[in-house]
Amino acid sequence: MLEYTKPDLPSGSSSSANGLLTDSEQRFRNMLLQSPAGFAILSGQDMVVEFVNQAMLRLWKGDADIVGKPLLELMPEMGGQSFPTLIQTVYRTGQPHHSYEEKVTLQNSETDAYYDYVYQPLFAADGTVTGVSVMATDVTVQVEDRKKVKESEARFRALVMATTEMRYRMSPDWKEMWELQGMGFLKDVKSPISHWDAHYVPEEEKPRLWAAIQTAIASKTIFEMEHRVLRADGSPGWAFSRAVPILGSSGEIVEWFGAARDITIRKQMDEALQQAKEDLEGYKRLYETITNNTPDLIYVLDVNYRFTYANEALLTMWGKTWEQGIGKSLLENGYEPWHAEMHEREIDQVVATRKSVRGEVSFPHAVLGKRIYDYIFVPVVNEEGDVEAVAGTTRDITEIRLAEEALRRSREELEVLVEDRTRALHRSNEDLRQFAHVSSHDMKEPVRKIVLFAGLLTDECGHQLDTKSARYLAKISDSAKRIYSMIEGILSFSSFQEVDLEVGQVDLNSILKEVESDFEVVIREKQASIEYTDLPLIAGFPLLTSQLFSNLISNALKFSTPERDPVIRISAAPVLVEELLKEKLDERRHYVKIVVSDNGIGFNEQYADKIFQIFSRLNSKDQFEGTGLGLALCRKISERHGGTIWANGKEKEGATFSIILPTPDPA
Secondary structure: OOOOOOOOOOOOOOOOOOOOOOHHHHHHHHHHHHHHOOEEEEEEOOOOEEEEHHHHHHHHOOOHOOOEEEHHHHHHHHHHHHHHHHHHHHHHEEEEOOEEEEEEEOOOOOOOOOEEEEEEEOOOOOOOOOEEEEEEEOOOOHHHHHHHHHHHHHHHHHHHHHOOOOEEEEEEOEEEEEEEEOOOOOOOOOOOOOOHHHOOOOOOHHHHHHHHHHHHHHHOEEEEEEEEEEOOOOOOEEEEEEEEEOOOOOOEEEEEEEEEEEHHHHHHHHHHHHHHHHHHHHHHHHHHHHOOOOOOOOEEEEOOOEEEEOOOHHHHHHHOHHHOOOEEEEEHHHOOOOHHHHHHHHHHHHHHOOOEEEEEEEEEOOOOOOEEEEEEEEEEEEEOOOOOEEEEEEOOOOOHHHHHHHHHHHHHHHHHHHHHHHHHHHHHHHHHHHHHHHHHHHHHHHHHHHHHHHHHHHHHHHHHHHHHHHHHHHHHHHHHHHHHHHHHHHHHHHHHHHOOOOOOEEHHHHHHHHHHHOHHHHHHHOOEEEEOOOOOOOEEHHHHHHHHHHHHHHHHHHHOOOOOOOOOEEEEEEEHHHHHHHOOOOOOOOOOEEEEOOOOOOOOHHHHOOHHHHOOOOOOOOOOOOOOHHHHHHHHHHOOOOOEEEEEEOOEEEEEEEEEEEOOOOO
């Protein structure tokens, strides 16, 4: 401890009668001597050291011998510094002076020191300045710490400036944004703004963001998080933000310096990936729901013939659990050796060819016993194009095969029955044909005689008959003639299909010329015309084709109207697909549609099908002659050719007949 003694106290000082310091003065001086802050009293213009404590001696690197000596003589290195000049100014003006973080260079010291100084003038009783007190507080550590912080901050700022990231500065409590360089991603901020979060943060994101900010403020640690933002164009985006707290000398936060980067694309990819994962999980659940609720057996085998997947139906068939069956080979899951070897060969074939294999096999079911299965193996190909597994689907077709076997037996029995019935029908048809021929022949002769003798009676005795008798005789003759025509029609209708005819190419133009020749007299009497040109060839029977068109033209001439000359038009037209389907014709053959139209009396459309029925008549036999067999015969002839015929009509306007007939196959 430095002991302070002074021979003569300064003017104005008080002391006890024996010249010693009072107790209070001694305590004060001892307190100054022990103070961690340096303290000294310099007297006079020469700055003579009058008092100095231990802390100041350490600062000056001196000892107690310096008391009573001028300061600059003791430490000449201070002469070039501001320290002596400031003391002289305080001494001269009597005004105190404060210096903060003053840099001091001491002799034999390798580093500089920093002090906060207080220079206080000392006054005598008459107000004159007698000296200056110096108090120095060492703040070197704080200055060095702050320098390190500034250097670190400078490096951080330089690092951020060297990147393309966004930079920002925030107030200590984040209530204000002082600066933001948004790099086109966010709007720039050049002067402080409040409520910045309303411009840059979506409403739903604010609670999470502010919670993270408050945590960083409370702990004075780095703020760091990924959060949603509102981009410069107002659209939503994502940013990764990191901010460092800048601390003051007393450890308080003076600002936040931060950087952020655009991570929108990555977050969108993350969200897409998450969505894809969720979708995949959904598809997986759907797949498992489907595969585990289908009666089909669904499974996957690796290239070493071991099961890597089996649905519930297959596990049930095995009578095993997943753990018992998965990872096991065919033999281990109960397949017979021949069966396992067959499937192994098929798996090798699928791997080698990358093509599916299908087959049918019997296998014992754990519950149902021996069953028949239809199966298919398909390749599972990886990105390199190699087959990494084989997927299989197997269906229980036992009931189908049993049904097919039953159907086969039934078909065989039916074929035998049909054959028997067909033979019986042929016999019946033959008997009926013979009966028709015999009956018709037997009826034709008496009817022919009735017609013959009725004619003779009219010619020879008609002049002797009264009017009533002549009328009765005429009715007998007409009726006999109609019966004769009906017998001829019945013979034609029942016998034409039995005629063994040879199919050939039929020229419709030639057929129609022959028909015109047959009806030459009637055509001339009715002043009718038949119009046609360049009709195609058909594949058919010339005799039946001639009869077909003869009946149609006869029908048109018969049902003409006296109001206009009959005109019969015959043309060829393409066959429509819908017509083939509707009439259920053979799509493999080629057809042509022949259209025969007239301008006669026509008919009501509702009778379009009835007119083709045997003995069907729409008009009175007294008005129009006929047996009711002509159009029925036309339908049978069309069908005999493998074609069809239908009619359309309108009363008093005419009728149209459409006939579809096959054409010769192209060469």
